[in-house]
Structure formats: structure tokens, C-alpha cells
Amino acid sequence: MSTPSLLITASPHLAAGDSTPKIMWTVVASLAPIVAVATYFFGPSALLVVAAATAGAVVIERAFDRRGTLRDGSAVITGVLLGLTLPAGLPLWMAFTGGVFGIAIGKLVFGGLGQNVFNPALLGRAFLQAAFPVAMTTWPVPAAGGWWSLRGDIFALPFASPRALETVTGATPLGRMKFDHQATPLLDLVLGTTSGSLGETSGLLILLCGGYLALRNYLNWRIPASIFAVVAIVATGLHALDPARYPGAAFMLFSGGLMLGAMYMATDLVTSPVTNPGCWIFGAAIGLLVVVIRIWGGLAEGVMYSILIVNAFVPLLNRWTQPRLFGSAGLTVRS
């Protein structure tokens, strides 16, 4: 009898078939349609901005790479997601810097994958927002000029002021609502024919792509569900009080970065709670903060800061919502 060379591993000797790289690359794949639609609306600049942000994330991950961590795909997700939160006309070097910052300060300093507290993509965006406030709020109108025309001086040299191009810019639906009290037709919001960041456009598509991930159990559906529920309930209540001043639920849900934030940013596995009750609370807190910032805050959009703020509370939420041990009814559970 031929004796095989035996493998010795610990039980269980079967695996469910999902692996961390598989989850990460599936998320990347599910973002592809969103990038494609952004490119359809904003022309090649959209693709270039996403590519620049991704390049920044990947380059810095590679620079610190000692264990082949680039292959797990998490840096690519951060880059693509960051790219989707940027305006189409952002100079590429800024997008690149955002990617570098997001991965370096958002993830690597904490110890790499799985160790970070804040969503790296949003941290990158927060950095860009603070560093380049004007460039980050210049919104080219989709389909202004030909499809091939670039939406801004995206090839500006680092630290040079971008030239003001002859492009039409427009306020985002949230900005118009907040500062001009102008509503945007709901259909435009759902389909995405509005101005805004690359990923702030088609809410419907993001819902579909994120829904696919939820079906595969690659994101916890409780997080977007509770965000949507709380935003809808609070917005409906306020709208009933003063319809002229407060927008309705549908507007709140489909405008700005809420869809992308709820489906892709808040559900980041690493920076969301591990327990299901924790996820409900996490989502509800984000939803509440989004409405509060949008309506009473100084900014038109509050999704980014809402998620980052609640990220900080995740360890606490995990602690509060530990599962109840089997057979512990009537026993005092040590914490």
C-alpha cells in the first residue's frame, strides 16, 4: 500500500467556502456597475478619479506590504469607495493623496486589515474635505459639454491652483435644498441624473449592488435597514411638522451619499459591530446623526461624519450587546 504524505490540520476539516479575499473581491466586483454608471454620467474623468484614488490606496498598501496583504483586496475596496465619494473634477493628485491617507492613517497605523477603528475610505475623504474644501465642493453638472470632455482641471500639478475651466458647475440636491430651499424631482434622484460625487448619483443601482452583497451575507443587512428606517421615520415626522422647511423621507433617502454610505461604508465589516443587536443600534445612530447634520448642521451632507462618529462607538456597542449564553437564563452572567 502506498502511504500518502499526510496532512495534519486542526478540526473542523471542512470550510464554508467563503474566504476573506473572496468577500473583498466580490465587493470590488459589485462596485464595478456603480463606477460604470458614474463614468456614464460624468465621462472619463470619473474613471480617472476612481483610478487615482485606488492607485493611492494600492501604492501605500504595497509599500507597507510584508505579508502579501495586497492580494486580499481590501486596499482596492478602500480606493474605489474613496473615489466614489469624490467629485468628478477633483485634481487626480488630490484623489491619489486621499487614497494614501486613507490606507496609511486609516488602516496601516492601526496594524492593517481588521485592526482599524474608522472606515479608511471615509477617513481619506475627511482628510480631503479638510485639506481641499473648495475642490471637494465643486460639482460639475453631468452631461455638460460632450461626454469626452474632462470635468475640471483634473491634471493640475500638485500644490498648483487648478485652473478654472469653462465648465458648468451646479449645487448638489442637498445643497439646493439646504441653502436655496429647492427640491429636486425624485426620479432624478433615484436614477442619478443629478450633480454630486461620483457615487452620489444612482441610488437605485447602489441599492441593487448592495442588496446582492447582503444576499451573499457579505454585509449585515441590519445596518442599512436600520439606517433607512430611522432616516425615513425622522424625516417623515419632521416633514409632517413643516413641509416647506423639512424634506420628505424619499428625498432624504435618495439624495447625497446616503445610499453609498449605508450600503458600502457603514457595512464595512471591520468597522461595524460584530453582534446583530449592535448592528441595529449602530445603524440607527448613523441614521439619526445623518438627519441631524443635514437639517441642523452647517454642512449640506452628513453621512461621512455620521459614520465616522459612530465608528468610534463600535467597541462600546460590541461590549453592550454580547450574546446571551446558552443556558444562562436565571444565572448571573459575568461580564
Next chain:
Amino acid sequence: MWDHLKFRHGVHPPELKELTARIAIRRVPYPDEVVLPLRQHAGKPARPVVKAGDRVERGDVLAEPDGYVSTPVHASAAGTVEQICLWPHPDGSYAPAVRIAVDRYSPQAPRPRLVPDWTRLEPPELVEAIRQAGVVGLGGAAFPTHVKLAPPKDQVVDTVLINGCECEPYLTTDHRTMVEYPERVHLGMRIMMRCLGAKRAMIGIELNKPDAIAAIRRTLPSDLDVTVLGLEVKYPQGAEKMLIKALLDREVPSGKLPLHVGVVVQNVASAATIAEVFETGLPLVERIVTVTGRGVKRPSNLIVPVGMKLRDLIDACGGFTADAREIVFGGPMMGFAQAHLDTPLVKGTSGVVVLAAAETKPTVSYPCIRCGHCLDSCPVFLNPQLLGQLALKERWEEMETNHLADCMLCGCCGYTCPSNIPLPQLFALAKAALRRRPTPV
């Protein structure tokens, strides 16, 4: 209640039982040598009472129990004791074992013996007879059966649960036992009910074994209060606490035994063995075992003498295939990978799974991404994510306060973990570290 007849969480691994589910049990020829470890049960190892050169018949006592939670070990074949020495044990260690050179031309007939008439024996005498026969739980944990059948006086047992779930993938040992020996299962159950004074019994069988359910139902004794229930196919349905929850909707309190809720659980193979003891008078010297997996040429259900070496067992099944890679004693969810082909099969070995290279798990791990899948799968509602992170930092005491003791190492968390973190291995490590800790004075 919405969660009646169910337990929460758990996982659905592929069943993979089709390799052997329809193959009838057959007896294997005796090998040239059997090796019987002195520790084949939970508790203290048995004390040997034979020495090298002694001639033994099949069924003779080789080692006596050492203390109450201990069982004797019997010769599983007639022959000559060669040596008592350290030998590879299925748990991965080297442990004292009795080697017997088997008589090549022996008929392997046991010595003539009196078969006790169980209907005339009082419960304590029945329990003692079961103990002297060396019966242990055959589902894998090998807990001495007599201990379970003699509860403290103040504990009332109202229900005997017979566990026919066999929720481990691949294994069909209990399945074939129920299909081919349903009367033995019933007799064993009857004897256990008498030992415990229980009025009621329930037999739980996963719904993926309709032929076993049919066979058990067909032979159901009419004079006993027995219910046969088909159960959801979910791992670990056969874990005692999960089975009690599913069948009776009782939750065994943390740190307590099933006795605490008036239940004793026994595996169908154990029940059939008890019946055999009172049918033939022969102690536990052989067991039914599934040898399966894509790494073995002829997957089979076999009656094997305890102590038969892995090498001989594989030979009896046509040998390894070219791509055989890993040999697991027990099921693939909780079983132990074996390093030696000389390792003997012990009483608690419910299956031998030979995995082909393509069936083995990747060995690379990734950092925890806190996806929470382990929390969603843990049947006792632990937080394996937290426990795993603590284990990597060797913070054993903190693991203890987070209920490590309740972990039964079922492997659900490790099965679902996308980062392939060996969580059950870490928990076993932590449990061992805590056991080694010096007791405070």
C-alpha cells in the same frame, strides 16, 4: 413557541453521506495485531492486569477500571500479549497500550460465559454489568456509560433521549446501526430506562435518514412510551444540549449536565452495544465504524475489533487512492487528523474519514475582519470573535470570564470563518492552558 423543535444558530455543512449511506455493514477479517490503549474513555486510564507473554481470549479483561469514572479494557481478539508500551493514540499523543499478537488461525470464539438475564437484575446490578462490559459513549466523547446511568439519588430522570442525529458529515455509523439493528437500539433503550427508572424515551433522528426513521418506527416496542422524532438537518443537532433543546425545549443551564433537566442522552450505537452485552455476554470489543472519504478506494461500514490499526482498516477498504491527503478519526467537524498509520481505532472512534487533497481545507489564515459569522453560528451563543482575539494574545483568564468553559469545540465558528482562523484549535489550547494552571492555594 417559535423555536420549539429547533435549536438556534449552527451551520449546514455538506452532508457527504452518500458515499456509504446505502452500504451494508460488513465484518472485517482479524488483523495480525491489535493495540488497545488503556485510555479509551473520558476519565482515568484503566490499570493493566496482564503482562507480556500472557495468552488472552477474545473478551478477557486486559485492564481494570481505576476509580469510578473509568472503564475496563478487554481483549478484542484472541492471542498473546506482546508488550505494554507507549503507542500512538488517536488524540495525537503517545499513550500506554497493550499490544496483542493475534492468533492467525483462531476461531475468535469468546470463552463460554454466563449471559445475565437483564429482566431479573436490579438497576444497580445492571449498571455494574454495563460497567464491567467496558461500555462508553460511542458517539465520539467516550464518556463511561455507567456514570450516566447511575445519577445521584436526588436527580430524577424523566426522559431518556436516544441520539440518532449523526450530524457530522460523512459518517453513517449510527445510520446503518439504526437501519440494520433497530431492535438492538430498542433493547438498549429499554435497559437504560430500567436503570434510570425513566418512564419516557425519545429517539431523535435527522430527517436526512428516512430509512433509519422508518426502520426504528417499524420495530417500535408497543409497551413503552417512546416517541420517534425527525429533526432538522443542521450541525450540531447531535450535541446533547442542542438535542435536548430541540426535542424537549429544555435549556441545560451553563456548566450543568443534562441530568439537571431530568434527561440522559445516549447515542444509538451505545444503546445497541448495551443490548449486545445482554444478548451475548461479550463486552465491548468491537464496534461499527464508517471508513469513508474520497481518499479511500472502497468506502465501507465495518464491524471492527477495537484496537485495529489504521493501516489494516484502510487495507480492508481497498487502500488509499492516489490523492489521499489527510486522515481524520471521528467526523470532519470535530475529528482529529492522524499522523501515524499505526494508530489504533478506539472505542470512541465513530468514523475514519480519508480526505483527498481537493477536499482538504486551505492552511492559510487571514486577519479577523470582524464579520460576525462566528457569532451567528455558535450554538451556545458565545462570542468566538472575542475569544479568538483573546486567545491570540494568550489572555486565558479573560477567555474564562467570557465563558470559554461552555465551548464544546463543535467547530461551527471555524467552519464559517472566512479568514480561516483555527478558532476551535485556539479554544482547545486555551482550555488546556487553563487546566495546567496551578490551583490557587
